[in-house]
Amino acid sequence: MKRGRKMKRSERLVDFTNYLLNNARKLTTLSFFGQRYGVAKSSISEDLVIIKRVFEETGVGTVKTYPGVSGGVVFTPEISNAQSRAIVSEIADLMRESNRILPGGYIYLSDILGSPKNLKNISKIIAHEYAGKQIDAIVTIATKGIPIAQAVSAILDVPFVIVRRDPKVTEGATLNVNYMSGSSAKVENMTLSKRSLAPGQRVLIVDDFMKGGGTLNGMKSLVHEFDCILAGVAVFAEGPFKGQRLITDYKSILKIEKIDIEKRSIEVALGNIYTNEV
Amino acid sequence: MKRGRKMKRSERLVDFTNYLLNNARKLTTLSFFGQRYGVAKSSISEDLVIIKRVFEETGVGTVKTYPGVSGGVVFTPEISNAQSRAIVSEIADLMRESNRILPGGYIYLSDILGSPKNLKNISKIIAHEYAGKQIDAIVTIATKGIPIAQAVSAILDVPFVIVRRDPKVTEGATLNVNYMSGSSAKVENMTLSKRSLAPGQRVLIVDDFMKGGGTLNGMKSLVHEFDCILAGVAVFAEGPFKGQRLITDYKSILKIEKIDIEKRSIEVALGNIYTNEV
Numbered sequence: 001m002k003r004g005r006k007m008k009r010s011e012r013l014v015d016f017t018n019y020l021l022n023n024a025r026k027l028t029t030l031s032f033f034g035q036r037y038g039v040a041k042s043s044i045s046e047d048l049v050i051i052k053r054v055f056e057e058t059g060v061g062t063v064k065t066y067p068g069v070s071g072g073v074v075f076t077p078e079i080s081n082a083q084s085r086a087i088v089s090e091i092a093d094l095m096r097e098s099n100r101i102l103p104g105g106y107i108y109l110s111d112i113l114g115s116p117k118n119l120k121n122i123s124k125i126i127a128h129e130y131a132g133k134q135i136d137a138i139v140t141i142a143t144k145g146i147p148i149a150q151a152v153s154a155i156l157d158v159p160f161v162i163v164r165r166d167p168k169v170t171e172g173a174t175l176n177v178n179y180m181s182g183s184s185a186k187v188e189n190m191t192l193s194k195r196s197l198a199p200g201q202r203v204l205i206v207d208d209f210m211k212g213g214g215t216l217n218g219m220k221s222l223v224h225e226f227d228c229i230l231a232g233v234a235v236f237a238e239g240p241f242k243g244q245r246l247i248t249d250y251k252s253i254l255k256i257e258k259i260d261i262e263k264r265s266i267e268v269a270l271g272n273i274y275t276n277e278v
Numbered sequence: 279m280k281r282g283r284k285m286k287r288s289e290r291l292v293d294f295t296n297y298l299l300n301n302a303r304k305l306t307t308l309s310f311f312g313q314r315y316g317v318a319k320s321s322i323s324e325d326l327v328i329i330k331r332v333f334e335e336t337g338v339g340t341v342k343t344y345p346g347v348s349g350g351v352v353f354t355p356e357i358s359n360a361q362s363r364a365i366v367s368e369i370a371d372l373m374r375e376s377n378r379i380l381p382g383g384y385i386y387l388s389d390i391l392g393s394p395k396n397l398k399n400i401s402k403i404i405a406h407e408y409a410g411k412q413i414d415a416i417v418t419i420a421t422k423g424i425p426i427a428q429a430v431s432a433i434l435d436v437p438f439v440i441v442r443r444d445p446k447v448t449e450g451a452t453l454n455v456n457y458m459s460g461s462s463a464k465v466e467n468m469t470l471s472k473r474s475l476a477p478g479q480r481v482l483i484v485d486d487f488m489k490g491g492g493t494l495n496g497m498k499s500l501v502h503e504f505d506c507i508l509a510g511v512a513v514f515a516e517g518p519f520k521g522q523r524l525i526t527d528y529k530s531i532l533k534i535e536k537i538d539i540e541k542r543s544i545e546v547a548l549g550n551i552y553t554n555e556v
Contacts, residue, residue: 007332010291014332017295054285054292102450110449110471114439116432142421143440144448150425154394154432161392162421170422171388172380193388 006038009047016047020063020075025157029072030065048073059083076131077155079124087121088270092254094118095237098264105259107266113147113208113236122253123151126206126234129251129273130156135231136201137161139219141190145207148236152206160206161196163219165189175225179218180246190218192226199227210235213247220247238271284316287325294325298341298353303435307350308343326351337361354409355433357402365399366548370532372396373515376542383537385544391425391486391514400531401429404484404512407529407551408434413509414479415439417497419468423485426514430484438484439474441497443467453503457496458524468496470504477505488513491525498525516549 007015016033033044045065052063061077079087091112100108112118126148138160140149146162153160167174171193178187197203203226205219216233223230233250240258252271259266269275285293294311311322323343330341339355357365369390378386390396404426416438418427424440431438445452449471456465475481481504483497494511501508511528518536530549537544547553 010288010328011332013288013291014295014329015336017292018299018333018336018338021296021299050288051292054289055296058293058296060296102448104447106448108448108450108471108473110439111437111473114431114437114474116428116435116437119428120432143424143442143446146421146424147428150394150397150428153392154398157394159389159392159394161388164421169382170380170384170386172386193386195386195389196392 009043012037012039013047013050017051020051020073024061024075024077024155027066027072027074032072077124077127078131079128084125084128085270085274087125088253088274091118091122092268092270095254095256095268096266098266100266101259101261101264105261107256107259109144109208109237113144119147119151122148122236123155125253125273126152126251127155129234130204130232133231134202135204137197137228138204138206139163139192139197139223140206141165141215141219144209148208149206152204152234156204161192163190163192163222165191167191175222177218177222177225179214179221181212181214188214188218190215190222192222197223197226197228201226201228202231203228204231205233206235208236210238210245210247210250210252211241212243213241213245213250216250217246235271287321290315290317291325291328295329298329298351299338302339302353302355302433305344305350305352310350355402355405356409357406362403362406363548363552365403366531366552369396369400370546370548373532373534373546374544376544378544379537379539379542383539385534385537387422387486387515391422397425397429400426400514401433403531403551404430404529405433407512408482408510411509412480413482415475415506416482416484417441417470417475417501418484419443419493419497422487426486427484430482430512434482439470441468441470441500443469445469453500455496455499455503457492457499459490459492466492466496468493468500470500475501475504475506479504479506480509481506482509483511484513486514488516488523488525488528488530489519490521491519491523491528494528495524513549 030041030044034041055061055063059080063075065073137158138149138153141163149160173194174191175194176191178189181188203223235252237254238252239256251273255269255271257267257269308319308322312319333339333341337358341353343351416427416431419441427438451472452469453472454469459466481501513530515532516530517534529551533547533549535545535547
């Protein structure tokens with residue numbers, strides 16, 4: 001940023017707010033801001049008190065200051081339990097619309113997952129679940145998992161990588177695993193570019209929909225084959241499934257309890273993010 | 279937002295800045311802010327003068343106030359020509375890395391297009407190109423176009439829809455078109471859920487890479503079949519292509535001039551967004 005003049009406090013607060021919102025989860029030293037605004041660190045600290053108070057009162061997020069040479073300030077976007085439940089009940093209402101039921105009992109979700117507002121909200125909820133954990137990359141599978149994975153990646157500011165069902169010439173060398181589809185008990189294949197992940201990275205798996213958990217399980221073994229560490233598995237919605245799921249350690253935002261094709265009704269409940277709460 | 283007390287101006291500026299950044303391109307009445315903060319419209323106008331000055335000086339965007347009953351304030355994110363060129367030259371440097379060349383002369387781009395920072399930057403440039411135009415939806419094709427389309431959709435706050443090469447059971451009824459691949463001169467098929475677009479919508483087509491333009495041309499005819507209006511075609515990069523392209527009215531951020539597999543070198547130039555400037 002180039003400026004010819006020194007900002008007043010009121011102006012500084014506008015710029016400071018914008019800076020923090022655009023640099024979420026990053027530690028920035030107070031000296032950086034001191035230089036940026038040409039003021040003493042004490043003024044920066046006073047500004048931060050104001051911003052912290054407003055961000056916390058309005059539920060935008062937390063502002064934490066760490067002392068010392070390697071210290072600084074970190075803004076972390078937050079979502080309150082009430083906000084989270086309000087968002088999820090709004091999306092659940094959308095999912096209950098009877099015209100979503102497709103032949104074969106599938107549910108049309110593309111409009112919900114093609115809305116930037118929904119994606120932002122869904123990804124805030126997922127990011128919140130992993131707020132305390134270190135995550136280095138998001139892994140998803142083409143096609144429908146991509147929007148959610150990308151939205152979470154934007155919030156956590158880490159890259160996302162896309163697993164495919166068939167290798168593409170534009171991916172270079174790939175690592176492939178076979179997996180058993182949980183719902184149809186067929187052996188399938190998934191593939192990920194060898195360059196996508198580095199050994200030791202902490203990986204969050206994200207997908208749109210889970211039935212038997214076979215696809216998620218496949219991604220888990222792929223993460224393992226890359227010598228990465230699984231940080232978590234999150235899905236937007238879990239569907240009805242009879243029998244033993246191939247995966248148990250997942251988090252879901254919504255749970256589709258029942259799809260009645262004849263009555264054209266979809267029963268949607270909160271996912272285990274909400275129901276497993278203490 | 280629930281607050282028990284009235285905010286001071288300094289606090290109001292923090293909240294006001296956050297509000298505008300999170301409600302880009304939307305008209306909000308001054309009365310809304312008057313009520314939100316419990317102050318007279320004149321105070322709101324004074325706040326806006328400060329925010330406008332900072333946003334414009336630091337290149338964040340424009341803040342426009344419209345008078346009258348149906349008036350209000352609109353924040354539009356902006357990117358200056360200098361910022362845009364700085365971003366694009368950074369990404370061009372990444373693309374020139376020799377280890378991106380894959381067998382067959384393909385280029386590995388997944389890491390570039392899996393980085394939230396790059397996607398935000400790329401989408402700012404594309405959104406800027408269509409700043410004055412009304413756009414109701416973004417259309418892209420699976421898989422690699424999705425991240426860019428989604429990032430542009432987030433900035434313009436409009437939905438995005440994903441064309442597929444083969445219909446999926448979760449999409450319901452689809453509209454299909456055949457198209458001629460520009461590079462291989464084969465007839466291919468693409469498909470889009472009938473529910474995706476409504477007649478009369480103004481559509482921006484976005485993709486990651488263009489060679490002969492066949493895929494983009496296919497999307498153009500799909501948009502036409504939906505009785506939608508084409509608002510533009512934007513690609514991240516255009517590749518080298520000998521002969522007549524099937525499409526001429528596109529905008530590109532980068533242009534790959536030459537890929538020398540033997541020397542392992544990639545010549546990358548600015549796209550027509552920059553070179554067609556007056």
